[in-house]
Amino acid sequence: MIKELTKKDMLIESLNELDFSNEPQFALDLRANAKSALENLEFPTSKTEYWKYTRIGKIINRTYGIQHEPSNSNIDISSYLIPELDANIIVLVNGFYREDLSKIETENGIKISSLKSVISQSDSFIKDHLGEIAKVENELFIALNTLCFTDGVYIDLDKNAVIEKPIHIINITNSNNLISNTRTIVKAHDNSSVKILESFVNLQGNESFTNNVSEIFMNPNSQVEYNKIQNKEGESYQISTEQVYQRKDSNFTINTITLQGTLVRNNLNIEVQGEGCETNLNGIYLGKDKNHIDNHTIVDHIKPNCNSNEVYKGVLDDNSVGVFNGKVFVRPDAQKTNAYQQNNNILLNDNAVINSKPELEIYANDVKCSHGSTTGQLDKEAIFYLQARGVSKKTATNMMINAFVKDATDNISIPALKNYIDTKIDTRFGNKN
Amino acid sequence: MLSIKNLHANIEGKEILKGINLEIKAGEIHAIMGPNGSGKSTFAAVLAGREEYEITEGSVDFEGNDLLDLNPEDRAREGLFLAFQYPIEIPGVSNVNFLKTAINETRAYKNKDAITAKDFLALVKEKSALVELDSKLASRSVNEGFSGGEKKRNEIFQMAMLDPKLAILDETDSGLDIDALRIVANGVNTLKSPDNATIVITHYQRLLDYIIPDFVHVLYNGKIVKTGGKELALELEEKGYDWIKTENVEL
Numbered sequence: 221m222i223k224e225l226t227k228k229d230m231l232i233e234s235l236n237e238l239d240f241s242n243e244p245q246f247a248l249d250l251r252a253n254a255k256s257a258l259e260n261l262e263f264p265t266s267k268t269e270y271w272k273y274t275r276i277g278k279i280i281n282r283t284y285g286i287q288h289e290p291s292n293s294n295i296d297i298s299s300y301l302i303p304e305l306d307a308n309i310i311v312l313v314n315g316f317y318r319e320d321l322s323k324i325e326t327e328n329g330i331k332i333s334s335l336k337s338v339i340s341q342s343d344s345f346i347k348d349h350l351g352e353i354a355k356v357e358n359e360l361f362i363a364l365n366t367l368c369f370t371d372g373v374y375i376d377l378d379k380n381a382v383i384e385k386p387i388h389i390i391n392i393t394n395s396n397n398l399i400s401n402t403r404t405i406v407k408a409h410d411n412s413s414v415k416i417l418e419s420f421v422n423l424q425g426n427e428s429f430t431n432n433v434s435e436i437f438m439n440p441n442s443q444v445e446y447n448k449i450q451n452k453e454g455e456s457y458q459i460s461t462e463q464v465y466q467r468k469d470s471n472f473t474i475n476t477i478t479l480q481g482t483l484v485r486n487n488l489n490i491e492v493q494g495e496g497c498e499t500n501l502n503g504i505y506l507g508k509d510k511n512h513i514d515n516h517t518i519v520d521h522i523k524p525n526c527n528s529n530e531v532y533k534g535v536l537d538d539n540s541v542g543v544f545n546g547k548v549f550v551r552p553d554a555q556k557t558n559a560y561q562q563n564n565n566i567l568l569n570d571n572a573v574i575n576s577k578p579e580l581e582i583y584a585n586d587v588k589c590s591h592g593s594t595t596g597q598l599d600k601e602a603i604f605y606l607q608a609r610g611v612s613k614k615t616a617t618n619m620m621i622n623a624f625v626k627d628a629t630d631n632i633s634i635p636a637l638k639n640y641i642d643t644k645i646d647t648r649f650g651n652k653n
Numbered sequence: 654m655l656s657i658k659n660l661h662a663n664i665e666g667k668e669i670l671k672g673i674n675l676e677i678k679a680g681e682i683h684a685i686m687g688p689n690g691s692g693k694s695t696f697a698a699v700l701a702g703r704e705e706y707e708i709t710e711g712s713v714d715f716e717g718n719d720l721l722d723l724n725p726e727d728r729a730r731e732g733l734f735l736a737f738q739y740p741i742e743i744p745g746v747s748n749v750n751f752l753k754t755a756i757n758e759t760r761a762y763k764n765k766d767a768i769t770a771k772d773f774l775a776l777v778k779e780k781s782a783l784v785e786l787d788s789k790l791a792s793r794s795v796n797e798g799f800s801g802g803e804k805k806r807n808e809i810f811q812m813a814m815l816d817p818k819l820a821i822l823d824e825t826d827s828g829l830d831i832d833a834l835r836i837v838a839n840g841v842n843t844l845k846s847p848d849n850a851t852i853v854i855t856h857y858q859r860l861l862d863y864i865i866p867d868f869v870h871v872l873y874n875g876k877i878v879k880t881g882g883k884e885l886a887l888e889l890e891e892k893g894y895d896w897i898k899t900e901n902v903e904l
């Protein structure tokens with residue numbers, strides 16, 4: 221007990237070195253608020269239900285350095301770009317927005333800015349809404365992020381703005397033993413539409429911890445597709461929270477693709493606060509070595525006539541561990557909800573483990589809901605069948621894995637990204653026997 | 654083409670094949686008949702390279718190669734084809750896409766260039782017409798939602814696409830209606846040449862009216878206990894297997 225308090229204090233202590241004193245009052249208040257919330261929050265233990273299958277010792281039993289201000293070191297980002305994708309590129313390095321590395325040609329109706337800069341300008345939306353849905357009192361890592369996020373991205377869509385060019389945020393860590401906290405805010409005004417992808421990568425960046433939070437505000441009839449690609453090599457830790465607020469007739473899709481990561485925890489919280497909404501949550505996680513990949517999702521249906529669809533597919537190799545916990549609430553008013561949830565896993569190795577727990581809590585009576593979870597191995601007979609036609613075992617395995625994850629990748633509407641993910645899967649499993 | 658000597662195979666410690674000897678030359682058609690459970694599918698699976706079976710004795714020479722030394726995909730690339738008794742469904746894997754991969758991996762194995770998209774499409778068109786397989790079925794997921802007969806037809810379609818030297822048809826006739834039977838048999842006969850050979854495993858003389866065998870073998874209890882010409886199939890149809898079983902016990 222005392223030991224854990226010390227760890228939290230030590231972490232907060234080290235973050236005190238960050239100087240936010242130049243920020244306007246609303247931001248200072250927000251951070252102060254986060255700090256007092258942290259006093260009442262403890263690091264989760266095995267007794268914390270929400271963290272039951274994920275031990276965070278790896279993250280908290282070490283000390284981190286922090287970067288105080290953006291560096292201007294040149295970084296070659298070419299290997300992080302998605303081939304054939306024409307996108308606006310935003311580069312974040314070690315928690316800071318790097319205008320010099322970003323490449324943005326905005327269309328009418330959209331503003332893409334560094335969060336730090338809009339805070340310093342006391343942007344009225346940011347002032348009123350930053351931290352409004354990612355509540356500090358709810359979760360330690362949200363509070364931690366709010367206390368010390370150094371920068372991030374603000375995507376601001378005007379009314380009726382239908383943005384053609386996807387936005388690609390490349391969130392890079394390039395220093396060892398570093399903690400970085402970034403924050404993304406998306407404001408989707410009425411009838412607006414945008415596609416975002418964010419890749420989390422590292423260049424060196426060993427034993428570093430990324431704690432990022434996104435808040436996505438969706439006005440009536442807006443559409444947001446958010447693709448999250450987690451691909452940190454080596455020893456790396458990430459806790460990632462997306463907090464989404466949907467108003468009526470809005471359509472939100474998130475595709476979470478975890479290609480690797482020593483410890484990855486994704487918290488998705490979708491509040492569906494309007495009628496006629498669509499919510500799609502898709503996930504693919506490919507565990508190897510001792511990776512631990514945990515996806516926790518909550519879809520809260522508060523209003524009637526909404527659909528949510530959730531498909532998570534896991535392929536776990538070596539000694540990796542997958543965790544899936546998907547909760548769907550259907551509140552008493554949320555009649556005519558269709559909620560569908562599915563988690564399927566393939567274990568490629570006897571030592572791989574999955575903890576899967578789909579959950580439905582239904583308080584309305586006129587709804588259609590289903591959920592299911594399966595775990596199995598690759599079908600050996602199918603692989604033999606393909607081999608018996610002249611396909612090598614590795615190609616056959618790869619075909620089977622591609623077929624398995626297919627219904628989770630089908631919702632990626634950016635063809636170049638879909639190809640990119642397919643290629644990643646091919647190179648990952650195509651070389652295996 | 655194929656020379657099998659004293660082949661023994663076990664599964665889970667149980668001996669299923671108990672010393673099979675068989676010689677097959679190019680241009681020949683061999684029928685294998687025999688009661689349920691006698692080891693016909695096991696024999697076919699062992700030739701195709703199914704790993705679950707343990708070969709305890711014997712040798713198989715296929716066109717100068719030690720067949721048992723090759724992995725399943727290389728056996729296929731060398732020209733062996735097995736039409737499965739129970740073709741499985743593989744959801745999410747497209748029939749034509751996987752065949753294209755199979756053809757190209759086979760071509761690469763033989764140091765040949767990949768087939769062009771145009772040639773491949775033409776081949777699909779020609780061969781699906783040969784077995785009268787609906788082109789929609791050809792491009793769907795492998796066998797997914799196919800009827801029993803459609804699955805069998807798809808096996809012959811794949812055989813036609815891959816153009817093997819030695820095809821083993823494991824009860825491809827069972828579950829086929831009369832028309833389908835004729836179509837499948839016609840497919841097999843069309844693909845027949847002096848350079849290739851076919852093994853048909855069947856329970857019914859009926860198929861052998863269409864595909865006329867040079868030899869008929871009876872597999873019983875893991876051994877070939879009788880070999881004859883096509884008239885042996887007629888005799889079996891008439892008398893069943895009991896007389897062979899008794900004969901075999903007497904031996």
Ligand SMILES: Nc1ncnc2c1ncn2[C@@H]1O[C@H](COP(=O)(O)OP(=O)(O)OP(=O)(O)O)[C@@H](O)[C@H]1O
Pocket residue numbers: 664665667669687688689690691692693694695696705738
């Ligand atoms: N995986 C297995 N495990 C245990 N026994 C098996 C296995 N596969 C086959 N056998 C046994 O081997 C024997 C031969 O089976 P096989 O399928 O080769 O027979 P078959 O001659 O093809 O029969 P049928 O005419 O019914 O198709 C049977 O007794 C069967 O139960």
Ligand SMILES: [Mg+2]
Pocket residue numbers: 693694695738823824
């Ligand atoms: Mg059989």
